[in-house]
Amino acid sequence: MNDLMIEARDVGKAFGAHKALEGVSVSVPKGTVLGLLGHNGAGKTTLVNVLTTMLPPDAGTARVAGFDVVRQAHQVRSRIGLTGQFASVDEGLSGLDNLVLIARLLGASTKEAKSRAGELLELFDLTEAAKRPSRTYSGGMRRRLDLAAGLVGHPEVVFLDEPTTGLDPASRLGLWEIVERLVDDGTTVLLTTQYLDEADRLADRITVLAQGKVVAAGTSAELKAQVGRRTVTVTLADVSDVPKAQDALERAGMQPVPALNTLTAPVTSSRELAVVVRALDEVGLEATELALAEPTLDDVYLTLAAHAA
Amino acid sequence: MTALTATRWRGTDFGTQVLVLTHRSLRTLVSDPRMIVFSVLQPLIMLTLFSQIFAGIANTPGFPAGVSYIDYLMPAILVNTAMQSALQAGVGLVTDMKNGVLARFRSLPIRLGSVLVARSLSDLVRTAAQLVLMLLFAVTIFGFSPAGGVAGVTVALGLSLAVGWGLGWIFLAVATWVRNAELMQTVGFLAMFPLMFASSAYVPVSGLPGWLQAVANVNPLTHAVDAARGLALAQPVSGVAGALVTSAGLAVVGWIFAVRGFRKPL
Numbered sequence: 071m072n073d074l075m076i077e078a079r080d081v082g083k084a085f086g087a088h089k090a091l092e093g094v095s096v097s098v099p100k101g102t103v104l105g106l107l108g109h110n111g112a113g114k115t116t117l118v119n120v121l122t123t124m125l126p127p128d129a130g131t132a133r134v135a136g137f138d139v140v141r142q143a144h145q146v147r148s149r150i151g152l153t154g155q156f157a158s159v160d161e162g163l164s165g166l167d168n169l170v171l172i173a174r175l176l177g178a179s180t181k182e183a184k185s186r187a188g189e190l191l192e193l194f195d196l197t198e199a200a201k202r203p204s205r206t207y208s209g210g211m212r213r214r215l216d217l218a219a220g221l222v223g224h225p226e227v228v229f230l231d232e233p234t235t236g237l238d239p240a241s242r243l244g245l246w247e248i249v250e251r252l253v254d255d256g257t258t259v260l261l262t263t264q265y266l267d268e269a270d271r272l273a274d275r276i277t278v279l280a281q282g283k284v285v286a287a288g289t290s291a292e293l294k295a296q297v298g299r300r301t302v303t304v305t306l307a308d309v310s311d312v313p314k315a316q317d318a319l320e321r322a323g324m325q326p327v328p329a330l331n332t333l334t335a336p337v338t339s340s341r342e343l344a345v346v347v348r349a350l351d352e353v354g355l356e357a358t359e360l361a362l363a364e365p366t367l368d369d370v371y372l373t374l375a376a377h378a379a
Numbered sequence: 380m381t382a383l384t385a386t387r388w389r390g391t392d393f394g395t396q397v398l399v400l401t402h403r404s405l406r407t408l409v410s411d412p413r414m415i416v417f418s419v420l421q422p423l424i425m426l427t428l429f430s431q432i433f434a435g436i437a438n439t440p441g442f443p444a445g446v447s448y449i450d451y452l453m454p455a456i457l458v459n460t461a462m463q464s465a466l467q468a469g470v471g472l473v474t475d476m477k478n479g480v481l482a483r484f485r486s487l488p489i490r491l492g493s494v495l496v497a498r499s500l501s502d503l504v505r506t507a508a509q510l511v512l513m514l515l516f517a518v519t520i521f522g523f524s525p526a527g528g529v530a531g532v533t534v535a536l537g538l539s540l541a542v543g544w545g546l547g548w549i550f551l552a553v554a555t556w557v558r559n560a561e562l563m564q565t566v567g568f569l570a571m572f573p574l575m576f577a578s579s580a581y582v583p584v585s586g587l588p589g590w591l592q593a594v595a596n597v598n599p600l601t602h603a604v605d606a607a608r609g610l611a612l613a614q615p616v617s618g619v620a621g622a623l624v625t626s627a628g629l630a631v632v633g634w635i636f637a638v639r640g641f642r643k644p645l
Contacts, residue, residue: 123486147487148389148488158480161478163403172483174391175487175489176391177391224388
């Protein structure tokens with residue numbers, strides 16, 4: 071199993087009486103992206119801190135790039151990059167000086183450090199601001215600098231802790247593209263996020279955390295299949311017709327849920343659309359809109375998180 | 380995308396880490412020199428006030444004969460400034476912990492002790508700059524010209540730096556455990572303010588009330604100030620070795636606790 075770049079087994083971590091992580095296991099093969107999904111306080115950042123050697127686990131073991139995060143922390147640190155909610159940059163230094171500093175600390179010569187910093191500044195579209203103190207950067211620029219800082223050492227495993235929180239849509243998209251390029255290059259990525267579209271787009275596999283426990287794991291499609299059901303939504307022209315339509319659908323053996331001028335009911339196959347049309351026709355009603363919806367990760371997330379609570 | 384994957388660096392030795400990190404702290408200092416200017420403001424005000432208010436003390440019995448008050452006062456101001464500066468070392472470390480750059484350092488393959496040593500070294504440089512600046516003011520504006528001459532004053536400055544550096548390690552240790560700049564400022568001030576007055580810093584110990592004399596005589600600051608003053612005034616000095624040993628002791632104790640405290644997660 072040498073191609074597993076992140077391997078956590080039954081990791082537990084408590085802060086006093088609060089169990090931040092309990093029996094958490096994840097494994098991430100080389101060159102893939104694991105999305106770690108959960109609310110604030112679900113344990114995402116604690117898990118990232120354990121895997122990046124910042125926090126020793128109370129229970130279980132974890133290996134990153136083949137090294138134990140407790141006994142071989144130094145080897146782990148020389149192979150990872152971290153962009154976190156908290157790991158940040160020196161506000162007193164310019165973007166360029168921040169990146170040079172990190173490269174020098176990693177063992178690059180001054181010349182190598184400058185050339186690497188230049189590459190990254192260009193990649194992250196920060197060349198113009200390179201010499202300005204980073205405290206003058208906008209939120210999006212700082213986030214990009216933070217990500218660049220995590221990539222200075224050509225890390226084999228990159229941890230992104232809510233990398234797009236607070237970014238505008240264009241910056242998010244730009245960041246996603248960079249992550250995709252990293253993965254194309256064989257880098258392994260662990261990404262924590264509260265945004266389902268982000269996990270859906272970037273992650274090969276998703277682990278859902280709630281209250282420190284893994285409540286679901288699988289590909290995006292598997293998770294949707296696990297919880298998700300397809301639904302049909304009927305929109306009526308007149309709100310007063312809703313009760314009548316609800317009766318009709320219930321007689322047809324469905325379980326519609328009303329909301330304003332719509333009715334939503336779970337379906338097992340698209341053939342049931344015909345049942346809906348017929349049932350409405352029998353009571354002299356017509357739908358202004360009829361929509362079949364696939365389950366989204368939102369459904370997965372909300373259902374699983376609610377179950378765990 | 381070759382830019383993202385190429386030769387990988389795996390880390391560097393302790394010496395380089397200290398060098399690079401010290402350079403970084405000094406860099407922030409140079410980019411914002413207001414820090415140094417403001418940090419000499421307070422000792423400068425003390426120098427101005429005390430040299431005026433207490434000038435008459437020079438004529439009282441018990442005051443060393445033939446010594447002007449400014450010559451008597453200035454070595455104490457040096458020691459005091461170095462001590463205030465030591466507190467700032469701790470506050471600076473807390474600031475680093477808060478702004479996230481330390482979290483970044485912790486994710487790198489470096490020894491955390493290098494961050495502490497770098498902090499301590501850069502604060503030594505900062506303090507030296509402050510003390511030299513203070514001396515320039517004292518000589519040009521207040522007519523500071525002690526009998527010890529340049530040599531005596533230079534050694535007194537060195538001693539003040541040593542005391543400030545040793546104490547700085549204590550504040551670095553406190554910083555790693557307390558991790559709160561405001562609290563540190565308050566506690567540091569509360570601890571140092573009475574220590575400064577219950578000592579030989581501003582008036583000869585013999586001029587203090589009896590109970591304060593008792594405190595002043597065991598106050599380590601009295602010994603540090605006496606040593607610095609003796610050097611500057613070219614008087615027989617005892618206590619230089621004592622001050623240096625005490626500072627080294629403080630540094631060792633501070634180092635042990637700072638490294639331990641620093642390991643705790645942010």
